[in-house]
Amino acid sequence: MPGPGSVLVMVDRLGPAKLAAAGESFGISQLRVANDSDDANAPPALRLDVMNGEPITLRWEPPQPGDTMLMWLFPILILGLLVFAYITRFNLRATLAAARKADASHNEARRFQAELVFQATHDSLTGLPNRPLLEERLKQACLDAQQAGGHLAVMLIDLDGFKPINDNFSHYLGDQVLVEVAKRMLAIVRPGDTVARMGGDEFIVILPGVANEHAVSTIAERLLADIADPYQIDTIDLRVTASVGVVMSDGDIEQPLQLIRQADAAMYQAKQEGRNNASWYTRGLSQQEYEMTQLRNDLQHAIDTHALELHYQPQVDSGTRKVAGAEALLRWSHPVRGPVSPAYFIPIAETTGQIIPLTLWVLDTACRHLRELTDAGIALPCIAVNISSTHLLRASFVPTIQAALDKHRLRADQLELEITETVLMDHADRALDTLHQLKNMGVKLAIDDFGVGFSSMNYLKVLPINKIKIDRSFIKGIDHNAQDAAICQGIISMAHHLNLRITAEGVEREGQRDFLVKNQCDELQGYLFAKPMNFTDLCSLINQLNPASTDADLI
Numbered sequence: 001m002p003g004p005g006s007v008l009v010m011v012d013r014l015g016p017a018k019l020a021a022a023g024e025s026f027g028i029s030q031l032r033v034a035n036d037s038d039d040a041n042a043p044p045a046l047r048l049d050v051m052n053g054e055p056i057t058l059r060w061e062p063p064q065p066g067d068t069m070l071m072w073l074f075p076i077l078i079l080g081l082l083v084f085a086y087i088t089r090f091n092l093r094a095t096l097a098a099a100r101k102a103d104a105s106h107n108e109a110r111r112f113q114a115e116l117v118f119q120a121t122h123d124s125l126t127g128l129p130n131r132p133l134l135e136e137r138l139k140q141a142c143l144d145a146q147q148a149g150g151h152l153a154v155m156l157i158d159l160d161g162f163k164p165i166n167d168n169f170s171h172y173l174g175d176q177v178l179v180e181v182a183k184r185m186l187a188i189v190r191p192g193d194t195v196a197r198m199g200g201d202e203f204i205v206i207l208p209g210v211a212n213e214h215a216v217s218t219i220a221e222r223l224l225a226d227i228a229d230p231y232q233i234d235t236i237d238l239r240v241t242a243s244v245g246v247v248m249s250d251g252d253i254e255q256p257l258q259l260i261r262q263a264d265a266a267m268y269q270a271k272q273e274g275r276n277n278a279s280w281y282t283r284g285l286s287q288q289e290y291e292m293t294q295l296r297n298d299l300q301h302a303i304d305t306h307a308l309e310l311h312y313q314p315q316v317d318s319g320t321r322k323v324a325g326a327e328a329l330l331r332w333s334h335p336v337r338g339p340v341s342p343a344y345f346i347p348i349a350e351t352t353g354q355i356i357p358l359t360l361w362v363l364d365t366a367c368r369h370l371r372e373l374t375d376a377g378i379a380l381p382c383i384a385v386n387i388s389s390t391h392l393l394r395a396s397f398v399p400t401i402q403a404a405l406d407k408h409r410l411r412a413d414q415l416e417l418e419i420t421e422t423v424l425m426d427h428a429d430r431a432l433d434t435l436h437q438l439k440n441m442g443v444k445l446a447i448d449d450f451g452v453g454f455s456s457m458n459y460l461k462v463l464p465i466n467k468i469k470i471d472r473s474f475i476k477g478i479d480h481n482a483q484d485a486a487i488c489q490g491i492i493s494m495a496h497h498l499n500l501r502i503t504a505e506g507v508e509r510e511g512q513r514d515f516l517v518k519n520q521c522d523e524l525q526g527y528l529f530a531k532p533m534n535f536t537d538l539c540s541l542i543n544q545l546n547p548a549s550t551d552a553d554l555i
C-alpha cells in the first residue's frame, strides 16, 4: 500500500477448528460460531456485528466449578467403583460360602449330636435300644396303659446254648448270631413295640397296647420258632434256642422295672422246664424262683461293687503238721440276708455266666495274697482256687492263668487249680487239652470232691493231675464205718500207685485224723484244723505253724 508506512494485512479463514484452537489458547473451551438456531442471547456468547452482513454469534462452554477436579477424579472414581464392586462381590461370595459352610457345620453338629444320643441309648452291636432307653420306654408304656386303660406285655428272652458258641467258635461268630437274633425279633414285632438288648444273650421285648394273652402267646411262639431256625454264619451252621419269660400288666405297677424282674423269674422257670419254651409269670410263681432272680441281681451288684470276700482254709501236711497249702473260698455277706453260702450262689453264677468275673476276681485276689505272704517271708507253698467247668473250657483260660501268675510274680507251682470230676467226664477231650497246657506250665491240678461223681478209674490214667481230694462224704464215717474206711483206704492206695498226692476233705474228728495219718493220706483239710478264715487270720496261723521260711525260692 503506498505511503510512509505500510500495513500488512493477512487474511485467514476463521473456520471451526481455528476458532476452537484460538479459544483453547485463552482458556475458552469449545469456542464456536453459533448456529442460527442457537439462542443468540444465551450466555456465554459474543455477538460480532459484521459490515454488510449478518452478525455472527460466538459461543463457548463456560467452565463449571469442579470441572477440572471432576476430570481428575472421574477415572479414580470409576476405578474406586470397580474396586468396590470387586470387593463387594468377593465379600458377598465369601459371606455366602461362609453361610453355606456354617449351615453345613451346623448340620454336621446336629448329626454328631444325634449320633451321640443314639450311641448312648443303643447297643453298639445290634443297634437295639439299650437298658436305659428300655427302662424309659417301659415307664412310658406303663403310663400309657394306665391312661388308656389297656395292657402291655414284657418278655425276657435268654438264648439257650449261646455260651458254647462263644467258647467253642469265636466271639465274632457269637456276635453275628446276636445280630441275626435281633433282626429276627424285629421282623416279628409291630412298629410301636420295643426290642432291646439287656447285655450278653439277653433281650427284652415290650409290647404296648397289646390286645390279650392270646396275642402275646402268639408272638412268644413266633419268637421261639424264628430264633430256633438254623443260622448260617461264614459257612458254619449254628443253632440256638431261647427261653422266654412273659408277664402282662395293666401298667398299674409302682415300679415298672419290677416287670423285668417278673419276666426274668418266668424266664428262669422256662429254663428249668427244659428250655426252648415260654413261661408266664404268675403270682403263683414260686417265691423261691423269684428270690433266686433277686439273688442273681444282688450277686451282680456284689461283683460290681467288690462286696465279696475271700477266705482260706488251710491244708495240713499229715507228716509235718505244717500248712502245705490253703484253699480259697468265696464269702458273700448279703446286705439283707446276711452270709449266703457259695454252695447256693456258685451254681446260680454258673448258669448266668457270672462265674467268669467271680473266678477272675478270686484268682487275682488269691495270687495277690500269696505274693504278700511270700514278700513277708511267711511260708505258704501253694494256694488252691476252685475252677468251674464253664471257665476251664474257655479258650482264654490258659492265658488268663498265665497273666495272673505274671502279674503277681508267682511260680506256676505255687498255684493249684481244683476241678470237679464232672467237668472231666462231660468234656473230657477239650478239658484234657487245657489241663495238659496247664501241667506243662507247671500249674498244679487237683480233682475235687473225688468219688461223688460218676468216677471212671480209666480217666485217672490219662489226666495230667497231681492230686486227688477225697470227698468229705467218704471221710465222714472212716473212724466207725468199715465200708467208708475200706473205700478210703482203696482211694489212698490207688492214688499213691498212680503217683498222685491225696487230700482228705472234711476232717472234723481226731479219730478221722488218726485213721488218715495211719493210712498215709498226704494232706488233711477240715474243721479239726481250721475253718475257712480271712487273710489276716491265715497269716497268723501260718506264722504259728510254719516257722519263717529260709527257702529263698519262696521269696
Ligand SMILES: Nc1nc2c(ncn2[C@@H]2O[C@H](COP(=O)(O)O[C@H]3[C@@H](O)[C@H](n4cnc5c(=O)[nH]c(N)nc54)O[C@@H]3COP(=O)(O)O)[C@@H](O)[C@H]2O)c(=O)[nH]1
Pocket: 313, 327, 328, 329, 330, 341, 342, 343, 346, 359, 362, 386, 387, 388, 448, 449, 472, 505, 506, 507, 508, 525, 526, 527, 528, 532
Ligand atoms: N467255683 C468256685 N467254687 C467255690 C468257690 N468258693 C467256694 N466254692 C464252692 O462252694 C462250695 C461250698 O463252699 P464252702 O461253703 O466254702 O464250703 C467249703 C468248706 O467250708 C467246707 N468244709 C471244709 N471243711 C469242712 C468240714 O470239716 N466240715 C464241713 N461240714 N465242711 C467243711 O467244704 C467246702 C470246701 O469244699 P471243696 O471246695 O469241695 O474242697 C464248695 O463246693 C466250694 O468248692 C469259688 O471261689 N469258686
